[in-house]
Amino acid sequence: MKNMEREKFEESLKNAFDKAEISPSDKVWMNIELDLEKAKGGHLKRRLMFYQMLAAASVVFAMAIGGVGFYNIFNQDQRSADNAAVNTPATSDGLTSASDKTTQGNDLAIQEERNSTSRTEGTASPAITPDNTASGNEVQGISGQGNSLPRDHSQTPGKNSDASNFSDNPQKDGLESFADTKPGDRFTELPRAIDDRALSPLYSPKEIKVIIQPQKQEEPVVDPVLQMLARLEQREREVQDEKENKKKGKNQNENLWTSVGFAAGSFNTVQSVASSPAPATLYSNMSLAAPIVDQETKASGYTYSMGVNVGTKISERWVFQGGVNYLTHASEYTANNVVAATNNFQQQRFRAVSTNDLMHSDEADLNNKIVYSAPYNVNNSMRYLSIPMQAGYLLVNKTFGLQLNAGVATDLFLQNTIKADSDQLDKTSQPGGADSPYRSVNLSGLLGTEVSYRFGHHYRVSLNPGIRYPFNTIYKSELGVQSTPLTFDVGLRFRYIFH
Amino acid sequence: MQNGRIYGYMLSEQELIDGCRKGERGFQQALYERYCRKMMVVCLRYSKAVAEAEDILQEGFVKVFNALKDFRQESKLETWITRIMVNTALNSQRKKMYLYPMVDVEKIDVPEDEVSLSGIHFSQLLEMIQSLPQGCQVVFNLFAIEGYNHKEIAGLLGISEGTSKSQYARARSLMQAKLLKESSYYEKYGEGKV
Numbered sequence: 194m195k196n197m198e199r200e201k202f203e204e205s206l207k208n209a210f211d212k213a214e215i216s217p218s219d220k221v222w223m224n225i226e227l228d229l230e231k232a233k234g235g236h237l238k239r240r241l242m243f244y245q246m247l248a249a250a251s252v253v254f255a256m257a258i259g260g261v262g263f264y265n266i267f268n269q270d271q272r273s274a275d276n277a278a279v280n281t282p283a284t285s286d287g288l289t290s291a292s293d294k295t296t297q298g299n300d301l302a303i304q305e306e307r308n309s310t311s312r313t314e315g316t317a318s319p320a321i322t323p324d325n326t327a328s329g330n331e332v333q334g335i336s337g338q339g340n341s342l343p344r345d346h347s348q349t350p351g352k353n354s355d356a357s358n359f360s361d362n363p364q365k366d367g368l369e370s371f372a373d374t375k376p377g378d379r380f381t382e383l384p385r386a387i388d389d390r391a392l393s394p395l396y397s398p399k400e401i402k403v404i405i406q407p408q409k410q411e412e413p414v415v416d417p418v419l420q421m422l423a424r425l426e427q428r429e430r431e432v433q434d435e436k437e438n439k440k441k442g443k444n445q446n447e448n449l450w451t452s453v454g455f456a457a458g459s460f461n462t463v464q465s466v467a468s469s470p471a472p473a474t475l476y477s478n479m480s481l482a483a484p485i486v487d488q489e490t491k492a493s494g495y496t497y498s499m500g501v502n503v504g505t506k507i508s509e510r511w512v513f514q515g516g517v518n519y520l521t522h523a524s525e526y527t528a529n530n531v532v533a534a535t536n537n538f539q540q541q542r543f544r545a546v547s548t549n550d551l552m553h554s555d556e557a558d559l560n561n562k563i564v565y566s567a568p569y570n571v572n573n574s575m576r577y578l579s580i581p582m583q584a585g586y587l588l589v590n591k592t593f594g595l596q597l598n599a600g601v602a603t604d605l606f607l608q609n610t611i612k613a614d615s616d617q618l619d620k621t622s623q624p625g626g627a628d629s630p631y632r633s634v635n636l637s638g639l640l641g642t643e644v645s646y647r648f649g650h651h652y653r654v655s656l657n658p659g660i661r662y663p664f665n666t667i668y669k670s671e672l673g674v675q676s677t678p679l680t681f682d683v684g685l686r687f688r689y690i691f692h
Numbered sequence: 693m694q695n696g697r698i699y700g701y702m703l704s705e706q707e708l709i710d711g712c713r714k715g716e717r718g719f720q721q722a723l724y725e726r727y728c729r730k731m732m733v734v735c736l737r738y739s740k741a742v743a744e745a746e747d748i749l750q751e752g753f754v755k756v757f758n759a760l761k762d763f764r765q766e767s768k769l770e771t772w773i774t775r776i777m778v779n780t781a782l783n784s785q786r787k788k789m790y791l792y793p794m795v796d797v798e799k800i801d802v803p804e805d806e807v808s809l810s811g812i813h814f815s816q817l818l819e820m821i822q823s824l825p826q827g828c829q830v831v832f833n834l835f836a837i838e839g840y841n842h843k844e845i846a847g848l849l850g851i852s853e854g855t856s857k858s859q860y861a862r863a864r865s866l867m868q869a870k871l872l873k874e875s876s877y878y879e880k881y882g883e884g885k886v
Binding site for chain 1: 742757758812
């Protein structure tokens with residue numbers, strides 16, 4: 194009965210609130226709207242981040258395409274220059290070829306001057322006497338074909354300094370200044386002119402320069418005023434760049450740094466071939482030592498390195514870094530025979546068999562010295578001086594940084610030490626050189642990432658996981674064994690940023 | 693719809709849901725206006741002051757708009773929104789309960805007289821509920837109004853079933869005492885107060 198009463202109480206309480214309504218204040222909706230906007234903003238930020246990454250990827254792609262294109266053009270340029278040099282009677286009429294120019298003291302200044310004047314055309318000093326119409330006509334005469342060149346020059350009568358800069362040599366000057374123009378200059382009709390001459394579309398203005406140079410009559414004279422103007426402009430650009438760099442703020446100003454660090458990891462020999470059928474190799478001759486050598490070359494182990502690196506920013510997103518590292522590869526394997534030897538005091542000593550022995554002894558000698566033993570562990574420690582050179586792309590460049598690195602390392606072999614896990618056996622070391630079974634110089638490919646955190650104005654700490662793979666075997670070819678250890682290591686670096 | 697503004701009463705529940713799922717602010721406002729008053733009562737039941745209730749209401753509606761895309765429409769929209777409000781209120785209460793943990797009440801004096809709620813306005817009931825001690829208030833709301841059993845309440849609040857029962861018994865006795873006091877006031881002065 195009492196329970197029923199209770200249920201009745203709760204039911205009536207529920208009913209009392211069933212239709213109950215109280216208006217909240219208007220600010221509640223305003224706050225809700227604000228919260229929703231914030232959430233939307235966060236979503237937009239994430240989308241923006243995605244597009245930024247996409248843009249970065251596009252830039253990499255575009256640069257790769259640009260690089261290939263530039264390489265092609267440059268190669269073609271070189272070839273045509275070579276052809277021109279072969280086909281042209283070099284200085285028969287006293288004209289200067291491209292190579293001749295380099296030997297002349299003031300030619301660089303002239304070139305710089307020309308570049309600068311083509312950029313600052315129309316703003317040159319009034320002291321320069323314009324003579325563009327003459328140059329335009331002469332050029333037409335030289336080429337023997339009506340192209341757009343004279344039209345371009347005649348568009349700015351009285352002000353065109355390109356031709357007038359070298360008024361003593363109008364034929365050459367007019368064409369060279371034309372050839373030196375960059376994309377975006379007013380000589381943008383050049384490709385059409387090249388097409389008219391039925392040249393390859395990959396011909397660049399430099400090619401024209403090579404073709405017309407033999408027709409040059411006299412040495413160009415350097416105008417000191419123009420030289421000064423060029424220097425002034427260069428200085429102006431430098432000042433402008435400095436200002437821009439300052440604007441970018443302290444966080445962006447990571448143009449040069451040095452770092453110290455160490456790395457540890459492991460390596461696996463992914464390719465190890467003992468060419469036993471080949472009779473000419475040292476390995477195939479040493480029948481008793483062969484199983485041990487085989488184990489040694491296939492052994493995996495640990496690697497650690499420490500070193501100093503220097504890096505610089507070459508563009509907004511690209512960096513270049515290099516350094517010097519002391520690298521150690523330590524591997525372990527099991528052996529069941531030893532080499533007997535006598536020391537200076539004619540005492541009988543023993544040491545573990547290794548690839549070093551293949552270089553020191555002939556077949557009969559080594560086989561006579563090898564004695565079978567109980568299995569024991571052998572540690573082979575190889576030391577290198579590694580000089581890595583890497584290009585990096587900054588995916589994220591803020592307080593937290595994320596960077597992709599790729600490059601090559603030149604590994605200079607220092608020495609290897611064979612140490613047996615037994616007090617009875619001698620430790621042997623073999624420095625690099627003719628007596629060492631290892632190549633003195635190896636080239637390895639490097640690939641890795643760098644996750645970093647910046648603290649303070651000058652410091653950044655980074656974690657660098659990466660792989661290293663030698664392009665060829667680390668053993669000398671006459672040994673008859675191949676081994677290319679794939680290394681994976683994780684490095685920790687402390688970076689000091691110069692301002 | 694008039695002058696670009698969406699009036700909730702002109703739309704079906706489904707239209708409101710669809711509009712809100714597209715993130716259209718007009719529909720969100722219409723949904724808010726349709727349910728905000730009822731939900732304000734829910735929030736007030738779990739809080740001590742209007743400002744606190746409004747905070748819960750705001751947080752609750754933001755959750756509603758964010759979670760609406762996952763609403764499977766197995767229950768009425770109002771029921772679903774109420775559940776979100778209650779959960780939001782519980783989250784806010786949990787922090788307080790961490791500071792003032794609920795304990796078993798040893799001795800409860802339950803008034804013998806049965807009380808009637810007739811003639812009592814909900815706002816008076818609301819005041820009474822708000823005046824209950826923190827733990828009692830939550831358990832009372834969950835058991836008497838939301839309809840949860842003590843096992844569920846124990847699970848929701850991280851307390852024992854016994855604690856839930858004793859807290860409810862205490863809340864009920866306090867409510868009955870308040871209601872008796874109010875009833876005697878009515879008997880004496882009539883319902884003019886309300």
